[in-house]
Amino acid sequence: MDLWQAVVLGALQGIFEWLPVSSQGQMMGLAIAFFKLSAEYALRYAVMLHAGTLLAATIYFRKELAELLQLKNKQLLKFLLIALASTAITAIPCYLLLKAILSYNPFFLLLFIGLFLILTGISQKSKGIKKRAELTKINAFFLGLAQGLSVLPGISRSGITTATLLFEGFKPEQAFRLSFILSIPSILLAELAFAAFESVVIDFNAIVALLVAFLLGFLLIDFLLKIAKRASFSKFCIAFGSLYIAIALVEATAIFQ
Numbered sequence: 001m002d003l004w005q006a007v008v009l010g011a012l013q014g015i016f017e018w019l020p021v022s023s024q025g026q027m028m029g030l031a032i033a034f035f036k037l038s039a040e041y042a043l044r045y046a047v048m049l050h051a052g053t054l055l056a057a058t059i060y061f062r063k064e065l066a067e068l069l070q071l072k073n074k075q076l077l078k079f080l081l082i083a084l085a086s087t088a089i090t091a092i093p094c095y096l097l098l099k100a101i102l103s104y105n106p107f108f109l110l111l112f113i114g115l116f117l118i119l120t121g122i123s124q125k126s127k128g129i130k131k132r133a134e135l136t137k138i139n140a141f142f143l144g145l146a147q148g149l150s151v152l153p154g155i156s157r158s159g160i161t162t163a164t165l166l167f168e169g170f171k172p173e174q175a176f177r178l179s180f181i182l183s184i185p186s187i188l189l190a191e192l193a194f195a196a197f198e199s200v201v202i203d204f205n206a207i208v209a210l211l212v213a214f215l216l217g218f219l220l221i222d223f224l225l226k227i228a229k230r231a232s233f234s235k236f237c238i239a240f241g242s243l244y245i246a247i248a249l250v251e252a253t254a255i256f257q
Contacts, residue, residue, distance in 0.1 A: 001205055003205050006209035017213075021237055029154075032107070064177075076135060080178075095151050120154065159233075161183075180225070
């Protein structure tokens with residue numbers, strides 16, 4: 001990957017992370033379809049770029065995180081810990097499925113990314129139900145199960161967790177806040193686990209991409225979160241999902257001819 005491609009991916013990560021469009025799916029789809037990277041390398045790069053926006057989110061939500069660490073909101077802390085723990089129930093099998101897909105031609109993964117993006121788009125059309133939202137154990141448990149599915153590229157973490165919280169009766173403002181606060185420990189643990197078991201992309205271009213993702217993510221997080229709360233990205237996800245599927249089918253046809 002050259003420097004220009006690294007900068008493009010870093011910039012898109014800094015933008016897409018705050019929108020319900022699956023930043024990992026978009027990064028991998030772009031890297032495979034247009035930059036012609038291998039599926040495994042695209043995955044490593046996409047995971048690495050999350051470290052940049054993780055730092056941006058940590059700074060942005062620093063007050064909320066400080067309250068949690070100081071045990072000022074024990075109910076919320078308990079809620080987040082249960083959600084974090086239950087994430088592993090779906091995240092581990094989803095990751096094993098992803099690893100199995102990676103062993104095939106990269107355009108098989110591109111096909112899956114397209115399908116999952118379309119599912120993400122469809123899921124955004126659903127509305128929450130009218131009931132009283134509570135920070136209960138059962139709500140936290142199902143939130144974690146939903147978050148674990150986002151290991152599959154194309155399934156938006158913010159999209160699926162926000163949709164789950166809305167379904168549980170939380171207001172949009174609460175849903176977005178809880179979703180992104182939960183993302184900080186979740187992504188941190190995922191980054192550490194990935195670094196422990198997989199090779200990590202570390203070179204000059206990767207560092208530049210990481211800095212771009214952090215700087216752009218930090219500068220735009222407030223603006224993009226406000227857009228994400230009001231706008232629907234359903235058509236965006238369905239359009240890009242359809243594009244990636246079309247590219248995968250064209251490549252598959254060329255391979256089997």
